[in-house]
Amino acid sequence: MFTKHTYDSGKPGPHLLITAGVHGDEFESISAIHRIQTWIQDEIVHGVVTLVPVVNEAAFLRGHRTADDGLDLARTCPGNIDGTVTEKTAHELSELICSADYYIDLHTGGTRISVAPLAGYVLHPNMEVLEPTRQMARAFNLPIIWGTDWRLEGRSLSIARDANVPAIYCEYLGGAQCSIDGINAYEDGCKNVMGWLDMIVHSQPEPLIEHFVEDPRPGAGHLQINNPAPFDGVFIASVSLGDSISAGEIYGTLTTMDGTKSVELIAETSGIVILLHTFPGVNTSDPLCVIMSEQG
Ligand SMILES: [Zn+2]
Incomplete structure (x- = not known):
């Protein structure tokens, strides 16, 4: 269902899997892998x-997050070999993840959403998996590290969790752009993890980590259920990614298409804004804003 490129050193060592384009409109990730393809064999x-x-x-070919069956690949794992295009892709991806020793899944917010640069993972109940996962997230070296509820299903990371494969996912902006900073950060992050695993000769850079948060509450880390739009309309955010916000503060306004109704949207929790719906036209239940609680 997809093209994979394998590079073998011929020497013992781990099998590291790095994927991008689980969603078809996330370009920093895809471009970073294109770059790594040019030097990794050497x-x-x-x-x-x-x-x-x-x-x-x-x-990717339709320029969307999902294929035309409408299924979100990141909610469809382990998939079905006899299913729809997304279910078949999920099946093949899940098998590949189970063959790896370490896994990095690169994402962005895609066309309609922007996400603060972060490395995330599930708080694996087995410390022998969780500890190397934490170290890998630190090695990747993005400003935010976010460990969350391990019980989320359907993800690439759910498959890695069940196979006891240390795994992180990363986010870097989105909003229908392809940020050069994002490509650089992802290429550097993958190099840092390969260096940490002694797969390439690479000295680790100074840490860039500003927030290290582990939040085991049920549903934490589910980016699509936070502050859903109460109705279709035009969303104007009044905060930016990375801002600190307190419960009770306004994070934006939503106005109906016909302009007859407008509401101020109030943050229910305090923390750091890590996701914003950047495409102003929103539909009911679209995620508008995710606030990462700092106390975890
Ligand atoms: Zn994604």
């Missing part, structure tokens, strides 16, 4: 790296 000294620049080719 640089790898231990183990095997598998790169998948676009997992969800059907979604």
